[in-house]
Amino acid sequence: MTALERVVREEWGRLVALLLAQFRRLDLVEDALADAVATAQTRWPDDGEPDNPSAWLVTAARRRILDRLRAETMAARKEPLLLVEATRQPQEGVMADDGSLVDDDLLRLVLMCAHPALPPEGASALSLRLVMGISTADVARLFLVPEATMAARITRAKKKIVTAGIPFAIPGTDALGERLDVVAHTAYLAFTAGYAPGSGPDLLRAELAGEAIRLARVTHALRPTDTLAHLIALMALQHSRRDARVAPDGSLVLLPDQDRRRWHHDEIAEALALLEATEPPVPVTALSESFRLQARIAAEHATAPSPEATRWDRITTLYAVLEQVTPSPAVRVARAVAVAEAEGPRAGLLLLDGVELPGHRLPAVRGELLARAGDRAGASEELARAMALCDNVIERAHLSSRLGELA
Template sequence: MSVGGPAATSGDPADVLATVVRQEWGRLTALLLARFRRLDLVEDALADAVETATRRWTRDGLPDNPAAWLHTAARRRVLDRLRAEAMAHRKAPLLIVEAERVEGSPVLADPGDLVEDDLLRLVLMCTHPALDPAAASALTLRLVLGVSTADIARLFLVPEPTMAARITRAKRKIVTAGIPFAVPSADVLPERLDTVAQTAYLAFTAGYAPGSGPDVVRTGLAGEAIRLVRVVLALRPDAPVLVALLALMLLQHSRRDARVDDSGRIVLLPDQDRSRWHRDEVDEAVRLLRSPGLAGPVTLQAAGYAVQARIAVEHATARTAAETAWDRVVAHYDELVALTPTPSARLARAVAVAEASGPHEGLAALAGLDDLLAHSHRLPAVRAELLTRAGDRDGARAAYDLAIERCGNDAERALLLERRADLRPDRDGAGGRGGRVTPTA
């Protein structure tokens, strides 16, 4: 197996490196950790390999397989560190023999499902119950799925330095506590399912609505989150939290091809070509929501995912945007907010209220969210759209300015700039956009 497969050998080296790191970091970490069992050495070695690639690829050109190049460079760095430790502790014969045995093995060999198994081991190591669940999810996003610390901070609604410190503490605890790189026994696995599910949910969110960079959607990351849930679901096929989460992910992911136009611009939900939605994924999700395990009492987390999935079903089964049953969508959001009154759920409910009852009611539903979403661009973006519909252009401009200032995603910022430019004096109160306030595509 080649790590990541051959990548493009042309283009800007910095862009190629950023893409490889984002897409392959988890697999590289898992492969190296499977051989060396030292998280501290593996992560340092990968960081060194990336730093070296920054210089070498610019000078020498891109390698044929950038991911394999990083793997080889990091492996050699680990071996160098092991030799240095052997010398320092006067245990050179034993450690060097082991290092040379590992070095002599086929680096890219894949006996069976090595990568999938090792990625699962890495996820379960990061979600060990000895770690705080929030810290475990953040660590998994960073270490396994390559989500940037800044984007993780946005997902958790905390400043980036705070999140960096949490991730560092979690990594240190794995090393000091000797948490094993292994799949736990079947009787222990259930206690990690909620954390694994929350991690996959956050990873999917980071792919579905990236907080930074040029992408409207990162289908690879979203798809990897779905794959992770399927792998764990194969171990626990009756787990309601995984069944509900997979249904939710499939419904949202089914729209991926319709969310971007040919020029790379965002296409919001009301404007999407519904013939491009993946109906097989919609059908699978609907079947999952009928699973017997979701018919009875379930955990709060599973219930929250199921309600979100039923909201997505309302969109997926409406023949056109105009036929969306917004009264039912609002009712589902009322249920969701009662279960998990998160700021994001309340923001999405306000959008649904505006669609069902008008902009003034939607604006009223935004009350109390400013402090809770102090770093989010989506709150002022929604407020700007509602103020536009209500005829308050000055207020809309100010809200757009704040949203643009906070927005780290290039495609979303371009859409916000376009909509702000549409607020010309000759526009009527509807803002010329049909009142589309869907916060994401």
């Protein structure tokens, strides 16, 4: 990975927040930063990579923004506006419930995107694209919609922020509460994109998953809620297995085959303590209960001493309740996997009858369950279909390997 690719992938949101804190113009910031990246793509191969790639991009983008502001000032004959925009400093932090000072530009950016003037879906989608740097195609996968639909949704959200003059700021206590669920949902989707990238060469993006956890933690520090606590516990339990999920050759290691000594047991202990401290959840919301149930499922895996000792009966019960709380095709597929472990592959396959889910995960699960049930021809057909739909290099290689074993 080149330095430019790393910066764009890992630091895009921070660069946007840094520039937005100074200029307060989302339209100018995004365009200028994109222009700076395009310039770097042509110049760095010949000139060499700068010592500080992030600073180079910020400087280049800042010059472009100032050029645009000068042009606007000349056109409008309002030179004082240029001085205000170019010299405005980031606002001070706000006080958290525990008395500490919270000053986080990425949180400001997410809270700006979570403004109630934007629909929740548009707010989360814009945050994922703008703050986390997740591609529009992968954001579309997370929302189970076509890429063109998602691109239009993100564009509308950006225009709304600009036209409505939504401030780049952490709102007051009264206004903050109504945005917390959007922030929690955004962090959850960002973690999902890092834990199981829909495309690209990586099996997981640990830095993205870690940033999602950090966002949830700093938001929880600002205003503690059971929803955020359950979410942090869920993400920490899943993230604790990151080192064991990838083999030395970069291939996928399934949960039953993972070396549990490589799990981060300190993170598991912290998550379990947080989960216990917030039960029973009062008051219960669908989002909070969804995160709690998913965390409980992850805890069953995390506390099982071996794959054979996993309490699949408990997991199937939790999934059944989760499907009642937040019914979706993705939950049904996950429940089918658990039922197959507890009652056999045929029982899992029955749950998948009539289920429709975009992407490769449904045919991949069907293929695996058919293989376990002895239907090699049906399994091969489903796995081949999953391969054709899979845009993640490592997962596609795993599907290819399974297909070869069946052949």
